[in-house]
Amino acid sequence: MARSAQSGNCGTHRQCAVSRERKPLDELLRFAVDPDGRAVPDLKARLPGRGVWLTCARDVVEKAAKGGVFDKGFRHPVKTAESLADTVESLLKRDALQRLSLANKAGLVVCGFDKVAKVLRNDGAAILLHAADASPDGCAKLDRLARSGAGGTRPAAAVLCNFNAEQMSLALGRPNVVHAALKQGGPRGKFLDAVARLERFRAGGAVYAAA
Template identity: 45%
Template sequence: MTERQHQLATVRGGNASGPERLCAVTRQSLDPKDLLRFVLGPDGAIVPDLDRKLPGRGVWVGCDRGLVEKAVRNHTFAKSLKTGVKAPADLADRIDALMVKRLSGTLSLANKAGLVIAGFDRVFAALEKGSVAAILHGMDAAADGRSKIDRKFKAIQGSRGLEARIVDVLTIAQMSLAIGRGSVVHAALTPGGLSDRFLEEAERLTRYRSPATETATIFSEAQSEG
């Protein structure tokens, strides 16, 4: 296992969220938090049920873009539901967009609750105070600004035996829109329920875009580098 794979596995750790379900593509039994649920909508269309609460018989697919694309190609939904339903060809893109919308909405709520610190200087100052639960970077942010913040955050968290949670799944434009100010490249979350919810949603989007065999973009570290 590579270091990045270990990082993603660490993020996925935690209590099980319920009885296992069978992935319709791989036929593996997994915890619901590692799966996406789909139901047949009133209009006969396949509907992603990200909250896993919609009524009706569910079809479960691993939280992996490639598996969703395979389910569409192989008509997995029609076979599982025993109907002639045809999933839209862009279903994988629609799910990604839904996840981004949910994540951005949660970030907006966290900001309104006073849990978001935006801007390089303000984030760096917050690190000095030790009140940061996670660091956020625009996924298109320059590496030099990111590395300076990350090194300090990892060192601080490592000295305390705490995880250094760093997220870069939203673009600068998406972060800026959610926070309601121009050009938010770097931000930080302070501890709180909405921060925890944001991190859970970010981890799911990361998992969807980056299977365990690829690079993770949200990770946990208990010790500083070096």
């Protein structure tokens, strides 16, 4: 029985090559070696060959890139770009925005101040999205509606400010998006998972807890 439990744990946990701690896969990032001999992020953990796992945190990736961790993990010298942590963050951000786009195609995203306000008042929106460069005044007004929880009949909406207006506009295929509401539905969970991963990477462990 003990061997069976250990085997199951092996399938869902890996050891961070920097901290040497065993962690769940959703708290880690996998890296592989590309045909040019470079260490590259493998966010979906699908690339062939030996992999090196790191805690999903910018400071951990930066330490690994500078400290020869990849050479040791892959058991041979590999090229490691100084900008590796920036590359990881860019890929995590792109993944989250792609999932937001899928939620939009599923009809779960509402844009524009007035439409978002209506959803917050009446339709029980689960997530409120502000562009990082949105007007503080507009954000404050919608935040108050989010905190009110549709007159106290539901929990307050969560608020995310992870992307700027240009990024949100491209993801949603609409111009000048600064506020949006993400309603409940299938693709919502995948988007929140991707945002949590991005926030974990940026903050070194602070995770957005999706409802």
